[in-house]
Amino acid sequence: MNDNNIADRAAVLITRLVLLALLILAPSSLMASDQTRSILMLTWRGLTPAEHSFIAHLEKLGVDADIEHFDAGRDQTRLAGFLRDRLDDIKSMDLIYTFGTTVTMTVQNFHVDNVPRVFNIVTDPVGVGLAPALDRPPRGMTGAKHSLSPEVNLQLLSGVYPVRTIAVLFDPRESNAVAEADRLSSAAEKRGISIKRLRFAPDAKEKDIQIAALKPELEDVDAIYVTSSSSFVAHSEALPQIIPEDLVSMGSSSAYVGDGITLVFGSEYEERGRTAAEMAAKILLEKVPPHNLPIDEISAAEATLYINSGNKAASKLKLENSRNAVVYK
Incomplete structure (x- = not known):
């Protein structure tokens, strides 16, 4: 190899080293x-x-x-x-x-x-x-x-607390809540479970009138399913006013745990x-x-069973039948 080739290769190597040094020493603001x-x-x-x-x-x-x-x-x-x-x-x-x-x-x-x-x-x-x-x-x-499907929720609920009649509470102004109530109704029908659909707008002026009208509707049901509604989360204090303490209540969102709801299957x-x-x-x-990237959904097996330990109705659950991890809130 002649001297010119050695010099050329040395020049290339020096250039690369200089560029690498500039990248390493470049101000973080320029990199960012x-x-x-x-x-x-x-x-x-x-x-x-x-x-x-x-x-x-x-x-x-x-x-x-x-x-x-x-x-x-x-x-x-x-x-x-x-x-x-x-x-x-x-x-x-x-x-x-x-x-x-x-x-x-x-x-x-x-x-x-x-x-x-x-x-x-x-x-x-x-x-x-x-x-x-x-x-x-x-x-x-x-x-x-976020939530498991109403079909899966009803299946998991039946494992720890079999029901023959269930009420579904939803805000008719929220499309997601209406869709969830529809799917739960269909799933209940396939399982031979009677369903009662209850509409509730907790931030409406006539809230107290609604609550008074809803209470008697829950006297002949085994459980109540609370759909995922932002209005229910924002006005969670209204739920215990409607749901009796000894009635098993299931929420479709983990945000309900601690708001008087008995149990929720899902994730944080x-x-x-x-x-x-x-x-x-x-x-x-x-x-x-x-x-x-497929829309991510947790599976029934991956879901955690959250129990409201302060809810009287929780004692009715047969938790020994649950295959899900149980967490008390």
């Missing part, structure tokens, strides 16, 4: 400018443990994110106004996180298909028309399903937040299209 992602977080009733978990886990996964948060305050008109006013800015975001069915469906109506979207704490994305199937999310969107908000963060990380870091 290429890696910081912009995320719009849209919530329905303030930041919940799901969002706190999402943010914390996203950081652990190595996603440097600038998160802008907007809360709808349970006002769909306010949310739509924000989306309309900020639509151009929103279309330049790297990702949109949405909490709950109403927020997710409202964003869907604004056709921001170019922005990846991850939803969380949605009860029944298929039932409300967000997706044709859990393994077939719509283009540009995926997410974490924190766990769903971590799952949503893992999806977001794959989208942002690995460039995986959202619709290539």
